[in-house]
Amino acid sequence: MSDLSAFRDEARTWVEANAPDFLRGRASDPNAWASGGRKAPFIYPESRDWLLAAADRGLSVPTWPEQYGGAGLSRDEAAVLHEEIGRLALPLPLTGFGYSMIGPTLLDHGTQAQRAEHLPKIARGEIRWCQGYSEPNAGSDLASLATSAVRDGDFYVINGQKIWTSGADQADWIFMLVRTNPDVKKQRGITFILVDMASPGVEVRPIRLISGASPFCETFFHDVRTPVHQVIGEVNGGWTVAKALLGHERTSIGGMGRGGARASLPDLARDYVGVDEMGRIDDPAIRERVTQCEMDAMSYGLTIRRHGDGLEAGHKPGPESSMFKYYGTELNMRREELMLSIRGPQALGWEGEGFEPAELNQTRTWLRSRANSIEGGTSEIQLNIIAKRVLGLPD
Amino acid sequence: MASLVLTAPQNLLARTAAELVSKHGGVDRQRRLRDEGAELGFSPEVWAEMADLGWLGIPFAEEHGGLGMGMAETVLITEAMGRGLAPEPFVSAVVFAGGLLADAGDAEQRAAWLPPLIDGEERLAPALLEAGSRYGLDRVETRAQANGDGWSISGEKVQVVGGVGADGFLIAARTEASDDGLTLFLVPAAADGLEVVAQHRVDSRNSAIVRLSDVQVAAGAVLGDVGGGLEPLGRAVDRATVAICGEMLGLMTESFERTIEYLRSRSQFGVLIGTFQALKHRAAKMFIEIELSRSTVMAAARALDEGSDDTELQVSNAKARCSDALILVTNEALQMHGGIGMTDEHDIGLFMKRARALEFAFGDAAFHRQRFARLRGF
Numbered sequence: 001m002s003d004l005s006a007f008r009d010e011a012r013t014w015v016e017a018n019a020p021d022f023l024r025g026r027a028s029d030p031n032a033w034a035s036g037g038r039k040a041p042f043i044y045p046e047s048r049d050w051l052l053a054a055a056d057r058g059l060s061v062p063t064w065p066e067q068y069g070g071a072g073l074s075r076d077e078a079a080v081l082h083e084e085i086g087r088l089a090l091p092l093p094l095t096g097f098g099y100s101m102i103g104p105t106l107l108d109h110g111t112q113a114q115r116a117e118h119l120p121k122i123a124r125g126e127i128r129w130c131q132g133y134s135e136p137n138a139g140s141d142l143a144s145l146a147t148s149a150v151r152d153g154d155f156y157v158i159n160g161q162k163i164w165t166s167g168a169d170q171a172d173w174i175f176m177l178v179r180t181n182p183d184v185k186k187q188r189g190i191t192f193i194l195v196d197m198a199s200p201g202v203e204v205r206p207i208r209l210i211s212g213a214s215p216f217c218e219t220f221f222h223d224v225r226t227p228v229h230q231v232i233g234e235v236n237g238g239w240t241v242a243k244a245l246l247g248h249e250r251t252s253i254g255g256m257g258r259g260g261a262r263a264s265l266p267d268l269a270r271d272y273v274g275v276d277e278m279g280r281i282d283d284p285a286i287r288e289r290v291t292q293c294e295m296d297a298m299s300y301g302l303t304i305r306r307h308g309d310g311l312e313a314g315h316k317p318g319p320e321s322s323m324f325k326y327y328g329t330e331l332n333m334r335r336e337e338l339m340l341s342i343r344g345p346q347a348l349g350w351e352g353e354g355f356e357p358a359e360l361n362q363t364r365t366w367l368r369s370r371a372n373s374i375e376g377g378t379s380e381i382q383l384n385i386i387a388k389r390v391l392g393l394p395d
Numbered sequence: 396m397a398s399l400v401l402t403a404p405q406n407l408l409a410r411t412a413a414e415l416v417s418k419h420g421g422v423d424r425q426r427r428l429r430d431e432g433a434e435l436g437f438s439p440e441v442w443a444e445m446a447d448l449g450w451l452g453i454p455f456a457e458e459h460g461g462l463g464m465g466m467a468e469t470v471l472i473t474e475a476m477g478r479g480l481a482p483e484p485f486v487s488a489v490v491f492a493g494g495l496l497a498d499a500g501d502a503e504q505r506a507a508w509l510p511p512l513i514d515g516e517e518r519l520a521p522a523l524l525e526a527g528s529r530y531g532l533d534r535v536e537t538r539a540q541a542n543g544d545g546w547s548i549s550g551e552k553v554q555v556v557g558g559v560g561a562d563g564f565l566i567a568a569r570t571e572a573s574d575d576g577l578t579l580f581l582v583p584a585a586a587d588g589l590e591v592v593a594q595h596r597v598d599s600r601n602s603a604i605v606r607l608s609d610v611q612v613a614a615g616a617v618l619g620d621v622g623g624g625l626e627p628l629g630r631a632v633d634r635a636t637v638a639i640c641g642e643m644l645g646l647m648t649e650s651f652e653r654t655i656e657y658l659r660s661r662s663q664f665g666v667l668i669g670t671f672q673a674l675k676h677r678a679a680k681m682f683i684e685i686e687l688s689r690s691t692v693m694a695a696a697r698a699l700d701e702g703s704d705d706t707e708l709q710v711s712n713a714k715a716r717c718s719d720a721l722i723l724v725t726n727e728a729l730q731m732h733g734g735i736g737m738t739d740e741h742d743i744g745l746f747m748k749r750a751r752a753l754e755f756a757f758g759d760a761a762f763h764r765q766r767f768a769r770l771r772g773f
Contacts, residue, residue: 266773281773291768295712302690306399313400323683386682387675391655394667 007077011084018053019090020046027089035096036125040170047091048125054093055124061099064107068115069123075308097166098122098129100252102175102194105245109192109233118173118194130197131249132162132176132219133242140381142177143186143239147221149178149193151228156180156193158201158224164375168204168217171197175245181236192238192245194230201225211367212350249376250321254328265290265335269342289338296331303327319389326382329372336369396701397467399693408468412475415444422742425480429599435560436601437482446515451489454634455497459509465700466634470641470692477645480749482600484520484557486642488512491635492519492565495579499619499627504581508563520561522552522605523628530758532567532577532628537607539568539578545613546570548580551606558603559593566607567624576622586610598752633710634699636757640692643717643753647685650728650746654678657732674731681727684720691716708770715763718754725750 023046026032034047042048054060057071062078064070073081085092103122106115121127138145147160158178168174174195181189195202201224206214233241266281269290274282281287307320339362340347347362349355373379387393401409419441420427428436445451454469455461469490476485493512496519497505511517528534537550548568555564566580582589588610594602619627655678658669668674695713698706725747729736736743758766 266771269773279772280768287768287773288764291764291771291773294771294773295715295764295767296687298708298712299687299691299716302399302694303687306690306693309398309400313398315400323686326679327683327687380676383676383679384672386679391675391678391682393655393658393669393675393678395670 008080011081015084020049022046023050023090025089027091032091033095035128037128038172051093051125060094061123068119097131101245101248102129104248109241127172130165130168130171130174132165132174134164136163140378145177147178149180154228155225158221160221162219164216165219166216168219169206177238177242187239189236190238191235192232192241195226199224211364247321250325253376254324272342293335319385322382322385326379333369333372336366340366397697409471412472416475416479416481421479425482442483443515451515452513454494459497460513466637466696467700469638470696473638473641474645477642478649486635486638487556488518490638491631492521494634495631517562519563520555520557522555522564522566524554526553530762535567537568539570548607548610553604555603555605557601558591558605559601577624578621579618579624580616581618582612598749632757636710636714637695639753639756640713640717643721644692646746647721647724651681651724654728654731681724688717688720711763711767715760718760721750
């Protein structure tokens with residue numbers, strides 16, 4: 001305990017000394033969060049300063065080993081660091097798929113050479129990653145994917161189409177699932193492979209969503225060549241790697257349920273709904289929903305904590321990520337719906353006059369949130385996984 | 396907050412508790428006691444064995460003759476009792492009444508009541524609820540009038556858990572000088588003018604009406620300060636609430652596991668009903684609710700043990716969550732069992748009946764959401 005409080009002092013001092021003033025209090029501004037990369041400019045130059053200052057100390061990826069650009073912190077120390085960053089309402093120095101998904105996956109399943117090639121570039125924000133899993137005919141039934149990879153000497157030649165590739169238009173590399181054997185049970189013929197997006201034959205088209213934004217793309221592969229040493233894990237053993245990565249993805253998506261740096265629901269309700277003579281939210285139905293949301297978030301946060309304590313104590317990670325993905329996203333969506341109810345007609349703005357920037361942002365985040373229960377495996381798929389792998393219910 | 400993972404000694408305690416409950420017949424014992432119309436509603440020999448194991452002294456400091464363990468351990472006992480529907484009045488007599496006495500009582504009162512309570516020789520019962528109380532601790536009409544050096548108490552308490560056969564009662568009353576406060580009294584069951592009448596509740600547990608007509612007690616019967624009862628009472632209620640949450644966790648886990656087993660063994664239309672997605676998804680949602688409930692109970696128990704600033708929030712969060720989850724799980728358990736679940740012969744009904752008593756103990760989910768909102772200033 002005393003070790004942690006010493007570490008907290010150290011972390012606080014470092015954050016105070018290195019966080020750019022401009023970013024303080026901007027945690028809820030999506031433009032302040034940096035994923036790095038060769039193509040995507042930093043929207044605020046301060047985000048770059050913050051990332052590089054952190055990367056110099058290994059703190060952009062605090063739990064990774066030092067040899068790969070991390071600081072080798074324990075989970076508890078990293079949590080303390082993030083609390084100290086959160087205390088000033090700062091964005092984390094680095095975010096994105098490299099940090100949250102392919103990085104942890106390479107640490108688990110990559111060879112030393114693969115880690116050495118890719119991890120330091122993620123840590124310094126030099127390379128941005130995207131994910132090539134879903135296909136037009138392989139959504140919830142992911143294992144039926146058809147994009148093919150055929151060996152040709154020291155290369156694989158890839159043909160096919162991926163969809164819902166988040167940020168493909170801004171990414172430098174893609175980690176993807178390809179079919180390397182069409183003649184076996186569908187899960188057994190899949191390989192996990194890394195491809196440079198600058199390779200000839202890669203084409204990206206953004207998809208416009210109901211929120212007006214285009215965070216996702218269609219990505220086409222025409223005779224794209226990638227070296228065989230970019231295969232992660234075994235050839236035809238990609239499903240195992242894919243599931244491990246989905247675990248990281250679900251935990252990361254599910255994390256949104258905790259509320260974190262988001263606007264405080266009770267404050268928002270007091271502002272828009274008003275307060276009664278006793279200082280309470282002046283609408284019993286809204287007050288009840290706010291309370292329920294806050295209590296659910298508290299219970300969910302405790303459960304994530306308990307799970308983490310279990311890992312620390314040596315418990316094996318199981319299919320809990322499905323529980324977190326399901327509950328975290330459903331909770332976040334309920335929160336977004338509630339924020340609409342709280343703002344009422346002021347939540348209807350699309351652009352232009354008559355609406356505050358936060359209100360316009362609200363419309364978009366609500367629409368964006370509707371994907372939470374679809375991406376990374378739908379809520380229904382998560383419930384299926386729990387029923388099968390945790391409860392042992394028959395197929 | 397301490398780790399939300401059980402330590403090795405805690406795991407051992409949980410296992411021992413489970414073994415004790417099943418050794419004495421598990422749910423069958425509750426059924427047998429009910430069918431026999433047993434006056435006590437529980438088994439004195441099990442109570443004695445719990446005393447031998449030291450469990451009746453779990454929450455008390457070693458200086459009072461207890462084991463000096465905390466709520467983190469107490470909820471392991473109540474969870475095991477919940478799983479097997481063990482009807483011994485552990486929460487009411489030990490956690491609540493004993494805890495209140497240890498907290499608010501003076502040296503003489505503790506010396507008089509705690510050792511026999513811990514040894515299993517004498518039992519205390521908290522007598523708080525009145526017909527009009529609902530969940531308000533201060534909704535009390537029982538009155539205590541100063542009478543010479545002592546007091547004269549009159550009123551009627553209902554649903555006094557463990558009241559039948561209790562040796563003493565903790566009674567909350569109003570005094571003239573304390574219209575805004577409550578005074579707690581320790582009253583021996585043998586006192587003149589005190590009458591105990593058995594009540595019959597849906598869960599078949601020991602429950603009584605305690606009528607007091609001009610019951611005379613000495614000045615030394617006051618627990619703590621005259622008019623100052625509400626505060627220690629609130630603390631005791633919070634501890635008892637979390638102990639109850641442990642029992643709820645046991646009930647929901649057991650009824651859920653029995654239901655999953657049924658889904659894996661019952662066939663209709665030529666297939667196991669556990670293959671139906673309509674049931675799978677509901678089962679998975681129940682699993683999540685139970686996992687969340689477990690986290691809240693462990694956190695609330697640790698908050699009480701550590702005296703955290705957010706203890707009351709954690710307690711209300713746990714009770715609200717467990718109440719909602721337990722009602723969901725027991726109702727779904729019955730539905731998924733179908734017609735057989737409606738029969739008295741099947742155990743699910745016993746779980747469902749006990750669940751309602753636990754839901755309403757110390758405030759239901761709505762009550763605790765309101766309390767949470769009030770504490771957070773919503």
